[in-house]
Amino acid sequence: MAENTEIEKPKKRRFYHNLKDAYTLVQRTYTWLGWAFLAVAVVVFGGSIALGVATGHWISYPISGLLLAALICLIFLTVLLNPALYAQIDGRPGAVGAVLSRQSKGWIVSDTPAVVTRDQDLVWRVIGRPGVVLISEGPAHRVTKxxxxxxxxxxxxxxxxxxxxxxxxxxxxxxxxxxLAKQLRSYKKALTKQEVPAVDRRLAAIKPPTAGIPKGVDPNKVRVSKKSMYR
Known part of the structure; x- marks a missing residue:
């Protein structure tokens, strides 16, 4: 009998899946997030119920209060998302790569560092209309050179x-x-949109330095797992 080779399709992600992931990420850094949401619900929703009873609009006011409380919590979650992400990956090798992956608009960003050393010092190369940006990870006395x-x-x-x-x-x-993202945006544009990919193709000929890299490590295959960084 022939084996069933049908590949199970991944489950479609709904918006609430993204909200759950965002809440989990933020709550890992800000453990008081759940209490803050509860306080918003009690103050806003509870206040709308009291106001609805007092004014006789005991249906419309509570519904509006519920929607307002949800909106405030969503805004709160959005504001804290990036700071929570930065706090969790700050200082870890590949942190710059994780941030650069979120700045892809107008930039050519590679998953592979341009330079990798045995001390896990990295240099990332980003190409955009301001030109070429080289970003290092590591102590100043080592990465300056x-x-x-x-x-x-x-x-x-x-x-x-x-x-x-x-x-x-x-x-x-x-x-x-x-x-880091703000610094990238601060540079003035010097290249056209057509010149950016041309520069990228020209720099693709640069071979990463192998001096100082442990034997058996291929610098062309050193990649940062964005998924693990976000977790």
């Missing part, structure tokens, strides 16, 4: 393209994770 070496490699293949250097971290002169 890495950034300069990568800048020279990029300059050889794209001598007229602006190159911006960013050090992610908490030391003097470094940029913390929550401000």
């Amino acid at each position: 890495l950034l300069e070496e990568e800048r020279r490699r990029v300059k050889r293949l794209a001598p007229t393209v602006p190159i911006h250097l960013i050090q992610y971290g908490h030391e003097d002169g470094q940029i913390p994770l929550p401000k």
Whole structure:
């Protein structure tokens, strides 16, 4: 008898699945989130019931209060989502890659770091209309040299393209994770939309440095699992 080779289709995700995931992520950082939602429900919904009874609108006011309470909780969850995510991945190798994956509009972002060292120092290369942005992960005394070496490699293949250097971290002169996206947006545009992919193709010829990488590690296959970072 022939085996059943039909592949089970993944379950379709509904909006409430995303809300549940967002709540779980935020609550992991802000453990008081459930109590805050409860307080909003008691104050807003309870107040609407009391107001409805007092004014004689004992149906419309409670319904409006319920919707308002849900809206306030949703806004609260949205505001806390990014800070919670940054707090959970801050300091972990690949944190910059996780943030860059959320900034894909107008940028060419690779899952693979341009530079990887045995100390887990990383350099990410991002290409957009402001030019090429090199972002490091690691202590300043180690990544400064890495950034300069990568800048020279990029300059050889794209001598007229602006190159911006960013050090992610908490030391003097470094940029913390929550401000990374803002820093990318602060650069002025220097390339056209057509030039961005052309620069990316030109820089694809750069071979990542192998010095300092443990034997058996292929820098072209070092990838950051965004799914594990968000969890």
